[in-house]
Amino acid sequence: YESKADLLAMLKTAQDLWDIRGAADTGNLVKNGEFDSGIANWKTWIGATSTVPTTTQENGNNILRLQTSSSVEQTISGLQPNTTYTLEVYGKVDSNGYVSVGFKNYGGDQITARLNSTTEYAKASVTIRTGATNKAVTIFLLKGAGTGAGSIDDVQFKDSTPEGERPEVMAATEALAALFTAQTSVSTTHLTPVTKDNGAIKMTTTDADIATATEKVAAVPANLKVKATLEAELARATALFANLQASQTANLTKNSQFDNNLTNWKTWAAATAVTPVVITENGNKVVKLEGNSSVEQTITGLLPNTTYTVSMYGKVEAGARLSIGVKSFGGAQANAYVTATTDYAQGTLTFTTGATNTSAIIFLSQGNVSGIAYADLVVTK
Structure with a gap:
C-alpha cells in the first residue's frame, strides 16, 4: 500500500495541477475552447x-470528438506582431493513431x-512567434490516420512572450536605463573601489526624462x-x-559647475603639459x-572628526x-577614478577629517601622459 505521506503528496500534486488548469482561462484567446457551446466558433472539415466533428458529454464535461480524416479550426485575430504565443490542448485517442494540433497562417x-x-x-503544447506584420493565426485540431476517434477536452491559446521581451517591458527598461550612469565609490576607510554600472543618475537628467520613465x-x-522591479528602479x-x-x-x-570658468580653482600642469581650461560642451561648461x-x-x-563626501561627474x-x-584633511591622500568613455559617470570619495582639521584640498587630476579628461558638477557635503 502507498503510505499516507505518499498519498498526501499525490493529492497535493493533483490539486496544484487542478488549480493551474482552473486558472488557465485567464488570457485565453480561443473562443469556446472547452466546447461548452458545441462547435460554435469552430470551422469543421x-x-x-468521414463524419462531421461533434461534441458529447463525458463525466459531465463537454468534449470534442474527431473521427478519422476530420478536423476543426479557428482563426484568432488581434495578435501582436513579433510576439510569442503558445497553444495547449488536452486530449486522447481511442486506439491507434493521433490527433495533430497546430498553427498555420501566422x-x-x-x-x-x-x-x-x-x-x-x-497535454500537447506548441509555441510560435508571429511574423513582423502578422496579427492573426489559425489553430487546428486534426484526426488523421488510424481507426479510433480523438477526444479533445480543452484548448488554450495565450501570449507566452517572456516578460523581458514584451514591448511594454522593453520600453520601460530602456527609459529607466537612459536615466542611469556608472558610479565608482571609494572611502578613506575602504580604499577598494566599488563600481556600479547604474549606480548614479545622469547629470543631464531632466524632469521630462523622469516623466517619460514614469509613463513607460x-x-x-x-x-x-x-x-x-521596474517600479523599484523608478523610485531609485x-x-x-x-x-x-x-x-x-x-x-x-565653490564654482562647482565651472560656470565662472576656473574661479576658485588652482591649476597645475607638468612642464610639458597643457594647463586645464573650461570648455562648453552641449551648452554646458x-x-x-x-x-x-x-x-x-x-x-x-x-x-x-567629521565625515564628508566629494563627488564629480567625468569621462575620459x-x-x-x-x-x-x-x-590635507588629516589623513592619507585618496583617489576615486572614473574611466567612462561615453556618458559622464560619477566618482565619489568619502573621507573623515582629523581631530583638529577644519579644511581639506579636493582635486581633479588627469594623471596619464596622454589622453584628455572632462569633469563637471563637483559637490562636497
Missing part, C-alpha cells in the same frame, strides 16, 4: 468518408504537435512580475534625481584636463586617467 511555417495517449487525457513603467501590465531614479536637483544646496565646493594636469580647491569651514578619452581626490 471532413474527408470523403507568418511562419505550419507547426504541429501530437496527442497519442490512449488512456488518460494528455505605468504602461507595464500589473500582472507581470517584473513590474515590481526619482530619489537620485531629487538629490541631483538639490546638489547645490549646502555644497561646500566642463573642465578639460589634458595629460599630467589638475585643478584643486581648498574647502574650508569643515568640522574635525584616448587613454586618460581621471581621478577625484582629497588631501
